[in-house]
Amino acid sequence: MENSVVQITARTPNPNLQIITNGNPSTGQSTRLGSGFVYGKQGHIITNSHVIDGASTADITFIDGNTYTAKVIGKDTSGDIAVLQIIDNFSPENLVPLTIANSSSLQVGQQVIAIGNPFGLSDTMTTGIVSQTGRLIPNPDTGFSIPGGIQTDAPINPGNSGGPLLNTQGQVIGINTAINSATGAFSGIGFAVPSNAIIRELATLTKTGTFNHPWLGIAGGKITPDLGQSAGLPRNYKGVVVGSVQAGSPAEKAGLQGVTQSDSTTTQHIGDIITGADGHPLRSIDDLINYIDLHKSIGDNVGLTVNRHGQIMNLNLVLQARPPSLGNQTAQESILP
CATH class of the missing domain: 2.40.10.120 (Thrombin, subunit H)
Structure with a gap:
């Protein structure tokens, strides 16, 4: 490499770092x-x-x-x-571009290679396997999750961010981006942005400098056994419970309803349950976010199948551009498409 x-x-x-030089402060x-x-x-x-x-x-x-x-x-x-x-003259370097592969063909258990500069140790190679695909990677900077994430046990540490995750043919299948750790050191769970996201965005980023994601505008979660029982749902009922709806969002314009609370009591009433998108069944919020972000574009129509207090209905909406961030929302609330 x-x-x-x-x-x-x-x-x-x-x-926050002030330097005094000859009596003159500088940042x-x-x-x-x-x-x-x-x-x-x-x-x-x-x-x-x-x-x-x-x-x-x-x-x-x-x-x-x-x-x-x-x-x-x-x-x-x-x-x-x-x-x-x-922007410098890099002619002395014999650049060797990496080939970007199709990450949708990845299989759990497939061998992978991570290359980067952990702790400044240049060109370090580690190996592992694909632990799972389709993960949501929390992004605390924006409040939105990164869809389609690749989970790997290949050791990834600070400094690896931005480096390639490769298959055994030396092709890029992802960008190493995060670890799940309470200490900041690798603990067996690393994440990579899938290469298909790179392929999708690269031309636009290079040409315009930015990339806008499609946006639905809900906060949601899974149906827990307790929630399903209280709502009178069949056992193992699948779907996305709408917790709240963002003001001005496509979801609000389409009439989606989140959790409501009685004026006279503290009793909460369950919101809409989204069970399908464009005919694709949804098991969880992960399925919805991955589908919207990886398969739809701004301005596209999306047909949602919704269970509202036992009544099945179809709602159509038009996706808008995602706002830059969700303000002071917590990382847990990043499970929002």
Whole structure:
């Protein structure tokens, strides 16, 4: 993977760090270390958006130690994908672009390889398997989840973010992006943004600098046994319980209803239960988010099958562009399409 995977060093102003030089105060800088990989021969580097968050340029260092400046030409904060382009003369480097594969063909148990710069240790390779696919990766920066995530047990640590997750043919199947850990160190569960998301966004990010996701506008969750029993639903009933509906959203315009509370009591009444989207059955909120984000676009129509207090109805809505963030919503509320 020489001249294919790079170390990325991004520096951003830190207003909490004040430096006094000759009696003159100035704002210090924070440094982020991450990884990235070469795409094409024009000096494009793909990485995570959070690696370069707040920076307009970054240093790109190859395995031979050569460093070049790259500018950020596109980023999708919500999907955690960014594209950089080297602006220095990089002709001394024999760039070796990586091939991006189709992540929809991944199988649980398939061997994978993670390459990156954990703790600044350049060009480190670790191996593992695909533990599961279709995971929702929480994104606390926006409040929205990243759909279709690949779960892997290949060791991923700070500094690996933005590096490629490869199949055994050396093709990119994802971007290493997060770990599930209480300590910040790898604990056996890592996540990668699927390569199909890269394929979908790359041309738009490179051309316009941004990418807009389709938006439904609900907060929802699964049907627990207690909830199903209290609502009089059949055992093992599947669907998405609508908790709340965002103001001005496609869901509100279509008439979806969330949980309501009686004016005179504290009793809550269950909201709509979405059981299907465009004829596809939904088992959980994961199915709905993955379907909307990976298979639909802004302006598309979506037909929802809804159970409202035992009455089955069909609601049609038109998807809008997702807002930049959900404000101060918690990470748990990122299970919102």
